[in-house]
Structure formats: structure tokens, C-alpha cells
């Protein structure tokens with residue numbers, strides 16, 4: 232095992248597993264919600280984590296940053312394997328911060344913004360008390376707000392401003408990785424654009440890495456250079472963003488790309504959709520063989536025989552599908568079949 | 581609720597149905613003119629919807645877009661006469677097949693709702709009663725509005741649950757809302773709205789909480805309803821992708837007013853209002869270069885109590901001129917279905933009948949250009 236090592240990736244997760252107690256028939260038993268999750272991240276990188284509701288994205292985020300105890304697998308930070316000791320716990324807190332979806336409930340309504348931002352400094356003893364206010368002031372400025380909001384309460388801020396405060400709180404301890412769990416999903420398009428630009432600016436300045444959890448593929452495409460797609464608690468495909476959008480290898484990913492509505496009427500009309508049958512199977516009753524086999528348009532006997540493991544189909548491109556070699560799947564541009572050149576481009580102004 | 585007894589409903593029904601006019605395909609089914617909604621507040625009343633006018637034609641899907649707080653939901657709640665109690669429709673007409681809904685007695689309006697007119701609300705959690713099974717909630721609507729009972733009603737319900745893509749629809753009938761996932765609940769709500777085959781279906785952000793694969797299914801379903809049955813749909817969404825995929829025509833709302841309207845191609849390819857341009861520029865897309873910064877619209881949606889004097893968009897508009905801060909722009913006709921409420925159209929010398937109106941702020945959209 233290497234100890235802390237600059238050449239090692241910032242974060243390396245292998246075989247992460249998490250189970251929750253769930254009712255199965257009449258009994259409660261621990262059901263795996265995430266299994267075999269592996270991920271590495273470099274400094275300053277943005278990785279997107281996408282997948283249907285309930286596929287385990289939040290669980291992955293919370294388990295990586297230690298909010299949930301993991302049931303299996305290893306987490307390494309700069310090559311150092313994170314164990315259960317207090318020092319390791321402190322290392323995780325110092326390195327990784329999480330921003331949650333809901334800007335309305337994630338901030339304590341009884342505290343001023345200055346107090347909310349001082350909290351992590353206090354808990355982690357990162358700075359003496361007389362510096363808290365100054366650091367809080369810098370943090371709100373870094374997310375594009377004015378210092379005069381420090382004495383206000385969360386309820387007096389808009390949703391977008393609150394989400395910026397949540398991000399400022401994550402950034403105040405100078406983390407190397409921020410896990411953003413649907414951090415812009417509740418925001419209006421215009422405010423969302425402001426926050427996305429701000430995240431990109433911060434990354435350019437500080438080299439912070441983002442694990443960006445979202446169900447919005449257009450947003451993920453914009454911010455992330457690499458994307459991991461989950462289905463029922465497992466990674467089904469991982470690739471660079473451009474590769475994933477142009478050459479998906481997993482039938483679920485093709486279906487997902489085909490379902491994203493195109494904000495362009497001509498492309499929208501020409502787009503072909505790959506339909507998925509049935510519902511997401513319950514975690515308590517996973518399909519035999521490939522976990523996607525119950526809904527996959529290409530499933531054969533072979534797919535039901537054994538569960539396909541993630542394998543590398545091209546450099547940096549991993550897929551868990553028995554048939555990836557013989558399937559010819561379409562990327563977003565191919566799904567939009569040959570269309571006439573768009574009419575007049577967007578008008579003057 | 582007070583008029584819920586079946587006998588009353590049936591009596592009112594026949595009289596009302598006789599008064600409804602037949603509307604040919606492509607003709608306006610709903611004509612809203614000068615709709616004004618006022619908030620009654622202790623500190624004084626103020627308007628949140630300012631003289632909005634639009635048509636919904638038979639067999640079309642009309643999209644409504646705009647940022648949060650622009651008045652999309654309130655406009656449509658006013659049409660359905662389901663405004664919150666501190667709000668009131670204080671002006672305008674809502675002509676549905678020749679009957680002014682704004683002046684219809686409440687008991688008649690109850691007959692219309694759920695039968696001819698149906699709305700899927702933004703908040704899916706409040707739309708289902710947690711104490712009753714999915715089946716009993718669907719059957720109530722079907723028995724009341726379709727006059728089908730017993731096995732026949734059940735078949736209709738099961739059929740619609742299947743159509744919204746729910747697996748094992750028979751089993752779903754006997755389940756309670758809490759036994760279903762959020763996505764499944766939302767599809768049940770949509771099935772209830774569709775099962776009486778409403779002539780006009782109003783959907784308020786019905787797919788925002790859904791996964792893209794399920795969202796695509798619901799959009800297909802709404803389009804099928806319109807294509808096969810010739811029904812009309814109003815679809816509120818802040819997702820430009822959904823609007824481009826689904827709609828025939830679009831109205832763009834800002835600050836309680838309609839600022840641009842047109843066919844979906846007008847709005848996306850011949851974008852004229854700076855607000856519409858701004859909305860399109862701040863959305864990440866699926867094609868083209870990835871890493872270019874987005875262009876957010878600066879500032880925020882105005883507070884309805886502190887509306888700017890002139891154009892509501894003026895404080896955020898990159899093209900704002902002197903006149904914009906002084907007078908509310910009239911609506912300029914850009915030909916066909918396309919119209920835009922912006923002084924730039926006058927500055928550009930856009931031809932159109934409203935161009936001749938003296939440059940005095942008058943009430944907006946007294947007559948929508950395509951009425």
C-alpha cells in the first residue's frame with residue numbers, strides 16, 4: 232500500500248459497497264444499494280455521476296465522504312487508504328465536502344450566514360475565532376455574493392443565493408474535492424447558469440475537483456469531462472464526456488441519451504427514441520445475469536447467464552454489457568437522423 | 581364539494597353542454613383576453629397577472645415558458661378558476677367554446693373541471709389522497725364525468741394506467757399512493773387527468789420530477805392524446821428541450837405578461853424578444869462545443885409588488901433604451917403567429933398593425949393578433 236503520494240490520484244475508490252435494511256416480504260434484511268463501485272479522480276477534474284432516481288448516486292456520495300459507513304471496498308486519498316481512525320476521519324473532512332440538493336433545508340434557518348459559514352471552521356479548528364468573519368467574507372465573495380449578506384438569515388435569500396451559500400460553506404475549508412448532489416437542479420435556468428459558471432471559474436482558480444451528481448445530462452455534459460452512469464447501484468458505463476455522447480456502449484446509456492429532449496425543434500423532431508419496457512426492478516429482487524436484462528431491447532440468453540463485469544472497451548472507456556462487441560449503438564448526433572440544415576439562425580441581437 | 585351529488589351534476593351538465601359551441605379543428609377552443617389577477621394583501625392589493633391574452637386552438641399543444649415567478653401557474657389556475665383564496669381574477673374574459681368561464685357559476689365550473697377541462701398540478705404530492713387506493717381515486721373521476729360504472733369504469737382506469745407506462749396496472753389499482761415511487765405517483769396523476777378524455781388538458785410542469793426516460797414516455801402520451809383524439813393541451817415547462825420536443829406554439833411569459841408568442845420555430849429560430857434570447861442562451865445544450873461559458877440573464881425576476889414602470893424586463897435587458905424605462909411596450913405583430921412585446925420591434929421598424937398605435941402605453945393585447 233502506498234502512503235500519501237503526489238503521483239497517486241486525488242481520490243481512488245475501489246469496490247465500494249453499501250447496504251441498507253429493507254423490508255423483504257415479511258422480514259427486514261440488509262439489501263445492497265451500491266455494489267462494486269470504483270472511481271478514481273485527479274486533482275481539478277470534474278466527473279459526472281448520472282442515473283435514474285434511486286440508483287444509488289446520493290448513497291455513493293455520502294459513503295465516499297464518510298456520512299455513511301461503508302460495508303465494503305476501499306477509499307484512498309492521495310494514495311493513503313482511509314481507515315476508521317480519527318485522523319483518517321479528519322483527513323476525509325478536510326479533503327472532501329458535499330453540497331446537497333435542497334437549498335431550503337440544508338441551511339440552519341436560525342443562524343446568520345456568517346455563523347453558518349463559521350461552523351466548519353469551528354468544528355474542524357481550521358482557524359482562530361477572530362479570523363472567522365474575514366474568511367466567511369472571502370467565501371461569499373468567491374461565490375459571487377456581497378459581504379453584506381453575512382448578517383442575513385437564509386430565509387431572506389433567494390434559492391440561488393442560498394445554493395451559493397451552501398457552496399461557500401463547502402469551500403470555506405479549502406477542500407480538494409466537492410461532491411455536488413443535484414446542487415443546481417432546483418434552480419431556475421438563469422440562476423443555474425450563474426452557479427455553473429461560478430463552479431467552473433472556481434475550478435480554474437483553485438484546482439478543486441467536482442464529483443457532480445445530476446440527472447440532467449445537458450448540465451453534466453457542460454461541466455464534466457468524464458461521466459459515470461449507474462443503474463441499480465452498479466456502474467454500467469464510464470467514459471470521457473465526448474466519447475459517452477458520441478459512442479455509448481451500454482444499451483441503457485443509448486436509451487438515456489435518446490430520451491433527453493433536444494432544445495432545438497428540428498433536432499427534436501428528427502430524434503429517434505429507444506424505448507425501455509417495464510419498470511425499474513426493486514433492489515430486493517434484482518434480475519438474474521445482467522441487471523439491465525429485464526428492460527434491455529438487446530437481451531439474449533447469454534445476458535441472463537452471468538452478470539457482466541465492467542471491462543475496458545477502449546482506453547478510459549469501461550462498460551458492463553455482455554454484448555458490447557456486437558452492438559452498434561448510436562450517440563446523440565446519430566440519434567438525430569440526417570436533418571435538413573436549420574432554418575434561419577437565431578435572429579439578430 | 582358542496583355540489584357533489586350526482587343528480588345535481590347531471591342536471592347542470594345537460595344545460596351547460598347545450599350552451600357550449602362546437603369548434604372546428606384549428607379554431608380557438610379557449611380565448612383568454614385581458615386576464616388580470618390581483619393579490620389581496622393587508623398592505624394593499626397588487627396585480628400579478630397584467631392583462632394576459634392568448635388562444636388555445638383545437639388540436640394543438642401550446643407551450644408556456646418563463647422563469648420561476650413569471651405567472652405561468654397563476655394564469656392557468658385562473659383559467660381553471662382554482663386560484664388560491666387571497667388571489668382573484670379582477671379583469672378579462674376566459675371564453676371556452678363560447679362560454680365565459682370567468683362568469684360561470686361555481687357549480688357549472690365543477691362540471692367542467694375534470695371532464696372538459698383537466699389540470700395536472702405542479703405539486704404532485706398534494707394531488708393524490710393518501711387514504712384511498714389509486715383505483716378508487718380513478719374510479720371516482722370516471723364515474724362522475726364519464727358516467728361509466730362497475731367493471732366498465734375499471735377497464736377504463738386500467739387502460740389509462742397501462743398507457744402511462746405503469747407495469748402491472750391491475751395491481752396498481754389496489755395500491756395506496758405511498759406504495760408507489762414518486763415517478764409512478766406522477767404517472768397516476770397524469771392518468772387521472774387523461775382518463776376522461778378532456779378537450780383541454782393543462783399540464784403544469786408535470787415531468788420536472790421524472791427521470792428522462794419516463795419523461796419521454798409521458799411526453800409521447802400527451803402527444804398521442806392530441807394526435808389521436810384531437811384534444812388541446814397547454815404545457816407549462818421551464819425546460820426548453822421539452823417545449824421544443826412537444827409544442828406547436830409557445831408563449832413566453834415574464835413578470836405576469838406575455839412577452840413573445842409564436843410557433844415553436846418562431847421562438848427558437850426567429851427569436852425576437854431579448855428575454856427569450858436570454859432564456860435560450862443560458863441553457864446547456866447537447867450539441868456543439870461543451871466548455872463555452874453559459875450566458876446567464878443578469879439580475880432577477882421582478883417582485884410583483886415592485887414592478888418597473890416601463891417594460892418589466894428593462895432592468896435586466898442588454899438592449900434597454902430610454903423608452904423602455906418609461907412605457908410598457910405594446911405587442912408588435914411580426915407576421916403569421918409571431919408577435920413580440922418589445923420596443924426594439926418599433927426601433928427596427930418592424931411592419932405590423934400595432935406599430936401604428938401611438939407610443940402611449942395602452943392596455944396590452946386587447947385583441948391578440950391571431951384571435
Ligand SMILES: Nc1ncnc2c1ncn2[C@@H]1O[C@H](COP(=O)(O)OP(=O)(O)OP(=O)(O)O)[C@@H](O)[C@H]1O
Nearest residue numbers: 251252264283284285286287288289290291446514
Ligand atoms: N438511509 C437509507 N435507509 C434505507 N434505504 C435507503 C437510505 N438511503 C437510500 N436508501 C435507498 O437506497 C436506494 C438508493 O438511494 P439514493 O438516494 O442513493 O438514490 P439516488 O440515485 O440518489 O436517487 P435520486 O436521484 O432520487 O436522488 C433507494 O432505493 C433508496 O430508497
Ligand SMILES: Nc1ncnc2c1ncn2[C@@H]1O[C@H](COP(=O)(O)OP(=O)(O)OP(=O)(O)O)[C@@H](O)[C@H]1O
Nearest residue numbers: 619628647648649650651652653654655664666884
Ligand atoms: N398565493 C399567492 N399569494 C401571493 N402571491 C402569489 C401567490 N401565488 C403566487 N404568487 C406570486 O405570483 C407570481 C407568479 O406566480 P406563479 O406561481 O404563477 O409563477 P410560475 O411562473 O408558475 O413560477 P414557477 O416556475 O416557480 O412555478 C409570483 O411572483 C408569486 O410570488
Ligand code: SF4
Nearest residue numbers: 891894897904922923
Ligand atoms: S422593451 Fe426594451 S427593455 Fe424591454 S425587452 Fe425590449 S429592448 Fe429590452
Ligand SMILES: [Mg+2]
Nearest residue numbers: 288289290412
Ligand atoms: Mg439522490
Ligand SMILES: [Mg+2]
Nearest residue numbers: 652653654702
Ligand atoms: Mg408554477
